Amino acid sequence: MTDGSPSARGTPRTIGLxxxxxxxAVTAVGLGLTAVALRVEGLVIGPxxxxxxxxxxxxxxxxxxxxxxxxxxTFSSIVxxxxxxxxxxxxxxxxxxxxxxxQRGRVPLRARVFNTGQSATLGVVGGAxxxxxxxxxxxxxxxxxxxxxxxxxxxxxxxxxxQIGLNLLLLAGIVRLSQGVPMRVQIGRLAxxxxxxxxxxxxxxxxxxxxxxxAGVGPAAAALVLAPLLVARWAxxxxxxxxxxxxxxxxxxxxxxxxxxxxxVGHSARVAELSGWMAExxxxxxxxxxxxxxxxxxxxxxxxTLPTAVVRGSGPAHETALDIxxxxxxxxxxxxxxxxxxxxxxxxxxxxxxxxxxxGPEDLPARIVGVADEFDLMTEVGTPGGDVLPPGEAIxxxxxxxxxxxxxxxxxxxxxxxxxxxxxxx
Amino acid sequence: MRSSSSGRLRWDLLVSALGALVVLYAVAxxxxxxxxxxxxxxxxxxxxxxxxxAGELARLRMPSGRxxxxxxxxxxxxxxxxxPIEGExxxxxxxxxxxxxxxxxxAVAAVVxxxRGGAVGLGLAVANLLGVAVAAELARETGTPGSSLWDLQATRNASPAMVALVMxxxxxxxxxxxxxxxxxxxxxxxxxPWTAALRDExxxxxxxxxxxxxxxxMIALMAPAFGLASIPAALFxxxxxxxxxxxxxRNRSTYRQTIATLSLLTEHGGYTxxxxxxxxxxxxxxxxRVLALSxxxxxxxxxxxxxxxxxxxSLRQPxxxxxxxxAAPSDQRDxxxxxARIIRHAEGLDTVAEYVEGQxxxxxxxxxxxxxxxxxxxxxxxxxxxxDLTGGSSDPxxxxxxxxxxxxxxGYEYDPEIVDALVKVTSDVxxxxxxxxxxxxx
Numbered sequence: 022m023t024d025g026s027p028s029a030r031g032t033p034r035t036i037g038l039x040x041x042x043x044x045x046a047v048t049a050v051g052l053g054l055t056a057v058a059l060r061v062e063g064l065v066i067g068p069x070x071x072x073x074x075x076x077x078x079x080x081x082x083x084x085x086x087x088x089x090x091x092x093x094x095t096f097s098s099i100v101x102x103x104x105x106x107x108x109x110x111x112x113x114x115x116x117x118x119x120x121x122x123x124q125r126g127r128v129p130l131r132a133r134v135f136n137t138g139q140s141a142t143l144g145v146v147g148g149a150x151x152x153x154x155x156x157x158x159x160x161x162x163x164x165x166x167x168x169x170x171x172x173x174x175x176x177x178x179x180x181x182x183x184q185i186g187l188n189l190l191l192l193a194g195i196v197r198l199s200q201g202v203p204m205r206v207q208i209g210r211l212a213x214x215x216x217x218x219x220x221x222x223x224x225x226x227x228x229x230x231x232x233x234x235x236a237g238v239g240p241a242a243a244a245l246v247l248a249p250l251l252v253a254r255w256a257x258x259x260x261x262x263x264x265x266x267x268x269x270x271x272x273x274x275x276x277x278x279x280x281x282x283x284x285x286v287g288h289s290a291r292v293a294e295l296s297g298w299m300a301e302x303x304x305x306x307x308x309x310x311x312x313x314x315x316x317x318x319x320x321x322x323x324x325x326t327l328p329t330a331v332v333r334g335s336g337p338a339h340e341t342a343l344d345i346x347x348x349x350x351x352x353x354x355x356x357x358x359x360x361x362x363x364x365x366x367x368x369x370x371x372x373x374x375x376x377x378x379x380x381g382p383e384d385l386p387a388r389i390v391g392v393a394d395e396f397d398l399m400t401e402v403g404t405p406g407g408d409v410l411p412p413g414e415a416i417x418x419x420x421x422x423x424x425x426x427x428x429x430x431x432x433x434x435x436x437x438x439x440x441x442x443x444x445x446x447x
Numbered sequence: 448m449r450s451s452s453s454g455r456l457r458w459d460l461l462v463s464a465l466g467a468l469v470v471l472y473a474v475a476x477x478x479x480x481x482x483x484x485x486x487x488x489x490x491x492x493x494x495x496x497x498x499x500x501a502g503e504l505a506r507l508r509m510p511s512g513r514x515x516x517x518x519x520x521x522x523x524x525x526x527x528x529x530x531p532i533e534g535e536x537x538x539x540x541x542x543x544x545x546x547x548x549x550x551x552x553x554a555v556a557a558v559v560x561x562x563r564g565g566a567v568g569l570g571l572a573v574a575n576l577l578g579v580a581v582a583a584e585l586a587r588e589t590g591t592p593g594s595s596l597w598d599l600q601a602t603r604n605a606s607p608a609m610v611a612l613v614m615x616x617x618x619x620x621x622x623x624x625x626x627x628x629x630x631x632x633x634x635x636x637x638x639x640p641w642t643a644a645l646r647d648e649x650x651x652x653x654x655x656x657x658x659x660x661x662x663x664x665m666i667a668l669m670a671p672a673f674g675l676a677s678i679p680a681a682l683f684x685x686x687x688x689x690x691x692x693x694x695x696x697r698n699r700s701t702y703r704q705t706i707a708t709l710s711l712l713t714e715h716g717g718y719t720x721x722x723x724x725x726x727x728x729x730x731x732x733x734x735x736r737v738l739a740l741s742x743x744x745x746x747x748x749x750x751x752x753x754x755x756x757x758x759x760x761s762l763r764q765p766x767x768x769x770x771x772x773x774a775a776p777s778d779q780r781d782x783x784x785x786x787a788r789i790i791r792h793a794e795g796l797d798t799v800a801e802y803v804e805g806q807x808x809x810x811x812x813x814x815x816x817x818x819x820x821x822x823x824x825x826x827x828x829x830x831x832x833x834x835d836l837t838g839g840s841s842d843p844x845x846x847x848x849x850x851x852x853x854x855x856x857x858g859y860e861y862d863p864e865i866v867d868a869l870v871k872v873t874s875d876v877x878x879x880x881x882x883x884x885x886x887x888x889x
Contacts (some may be wrong), residue, residue: 248684260695
């Protein structure tokens with residue numbers, strides 16, 4: 022389950038109250054549904070229940086692995102889906118109640134309570150969906166691939182889809198209340214990042230149930246099915262760590278620029294920050310924002326290929342050299358596919374702010390980086406003589422440097438305001 | 448140098464003989480049943496062979512260059528254990544038949560790979576077959592008549608959980624045999640100590656092997672209820688694992704590419720010759736492998752080699768030809784220290800920075816004053832000198848001249864043990880390389 026921790030946005034008290042009310046309502050529904058299911062269905066207390074509750078407890082240990090913005094693997098859905106088929110709605114509700122509050126790390130109490138209500142609701146409703154779709158209560162008696170697919174496979178798939186839909190709805194509800202993100206936007210975002218993985222969990226749960234009951238292996242089935250997934254989890258964990266390491270390795274590129282040009286220390290980080298915020302202000306998507314940010318960070322890389330004296334000096338050689346370095350920077354990074362979105366703005370960040378007219382929308386990221394660069398050069402780095410302009414004057418100059426630049430001044434101002442609030446790179 | 452290649456030839460012969468022996472044994476024990484088996488179990492055999500071939504063609508290339516085929520291994524193990532199958536006659540064949548079947552599938556896959564221009568990899572195939580033979584023999588033929596693992600599963604005379612556990616153990620044994628033989632084969636080919644090859648094999652392949660030894664039994668245990676569809680279906684969790692490892696391996700190579708980009712900075716700036724860093728990295732890694740460094744150390748050595756000249760970036764004037772071996776010792780130290788300083792800006796590259804820093808210390812200081820210079824730094828020193836002196840050429844005269852020049856500094860400037868390894872690596876293309884293909888890069 023994705024963590025639905027409510028975060029305060031601007032914290033008017035009404036928002037807090039609405040979120041609390043929502044959490045209480047979801048929890049009440051979850052617990053109530055489980056109680057009703059227990060009443061109607063009853064529950065067989067046996068090894069199956071014990072093992073599944075234990076497994077639900079063990080999911081505490083396996084926090085979902087998230088790489089980038091994608092959840093790669095979580096065990097809780099598999100356990101919950103298996104419980105729907107093996108135990109029915111009441112048992113699945115109980116498993117959900119055990120699983121909900123157990124999350125490693127610092128999770129606010131309100132989120133834990135919400136997760137409990139949410140997974141109990143999912144368990145009961147999913148269990149009911151399994152039965153409605155013709156799911157077998159006596160899966161052990163099934164024989165043959167077709168019979169098993171009809172009696173277990175399709176019902177689990179139906180339960181899975183119902184579970185995904187309900188989960189998205191509940192999560193989008195809380196995000197809508199706490200952060201004001203429209204439900205439809207949030208549901209789309211969640212469905213894109215997690216949808217397919219959840220279908221995969223359905224298939225794994227199906228295998229677990231088949232091995233457990235029709236094949237008669239019993240609880241040992243869980244060990245057999247989950248062992249490969251533990252390895253997958255391990256691999257994704259390594260992967261996530263290396264993605265982090267890779268981004269840190271880009272810091273070395275910045276360090277190389279700063280070793281070459283000591284007067285630029287801190288410049289790349291500041292330009293990166295401004296570029297990212299300007300892109301956000303202009304409504305870029307998350308991937309485009311991070312491409313633009315990265316371009317801001319690496320925009321000076323090409324300078325490392327110039328003679329040291331030229332980079333550190335001034336005069337005509339310095340000025341002409343400044344026209345070639347953006348292209349060289351992009352050429353250096355050409356092989357790195359994960360940076361491909363950042364290459365055009367790196368290559369064009371100087372040209373784009375100089376050319377007036379004909380600057381199409383594809384040049385927007387380049388202009389963003391160019392404006393952020395110009396502003397930082399004027400206000401922080403200064404001229405070779407050491408003159409630094411006050412921000413107001415720098416902005417006035419940018420306003421006068423043609424339409425391509427002036428157009429972006431509001432975005433720059435919004436980024437600067439944000440820097441004042443959060444205290445950014447300085 | 449001649450001895451290593453003739454040793455390899457002997458080893459190849461031994462491996463071929465071993466493979467032939469396994470097949471011969473399989474023919475002896477399985478031949479008389481083969482005809483009827485093929486007719487009775489045609490569908491089962493077709494599905495098994497099909498999955499093994501498909502799995503072999505979907506090999507996974509690990510970060511070190513080692514290739515593994517987890518889906519094929521799991522299917523081959525399934526063939527060892529398969530008993531009752533819903534909708535099909537019970538798969539009651541002799542162990543020899545299982546071996547022949549797997550051998551056939553491996554041969555088909557090898558032919559397809561060959562046609563596509565890949566390597567056949569005889570040593571690895573033999574190792575694979577040997578592992579299957581051990582597992583099949585243990586599962587089907589071991590024990591008093593009627594009490595083999597196979598019988599216990601077929602007659603349901605033991606608890607399924609117990610059967611599952613024993614199956615996993617047998618699978619582990621089979622895979623263990625495979626790993627031992629494969630690493631022996633690899634150590635012969637790349638000229639590294641066997642223990643190091645075994646360690647690498649275990650370290651890198653262990654997690655996937657763990658997933659494989661549970662997936663094979665899972666297929667066999669599911670088949671009595673789910674029929675032949677169990678073979679593809681029960682491979683699904685392993686396929687998820689496969690994807691995860693694939694992503695991880697691909698990302699590792701992007702990471703390496705990021706580091707390699709840093710080596711381009713000095714090249715594009717005209718400070719160092721084109722491809723110098725890449726060549727030094729390749730030589731360093733091969734020397735490191737011959738000297739039994741672990742995969743982790745090798746990786747950090749490779750990164751250090753790619754970055755060893757980074758410090759030149761802030762020089763006011765490039766060194767002629769970028770060859771640090773000809774620069775004054777104090778300049779060399781300054782360059783290395785500046786490089787290390789830049790590298791330390793990234794968290795997690797501290798060891799790499801340390802290796803870069805240590806590359807200038809003469810071996811004399813290690814020997815006489817006990818200065819702690821890490822082995823990778825000493826390797827980097829030798830590999831860098833070699834490339835500076837040959838200029839990247841593999842012309843025999845230049846190579847000989849470079850080696851002779853390095854020999855002059857033996858014990859004083861360079862670690863003799865590493866120079867020996869350099870000689871081995873430069874005189875034999877396969878030494879220190881993991882990939883099956885000749886000259887393939889990491």
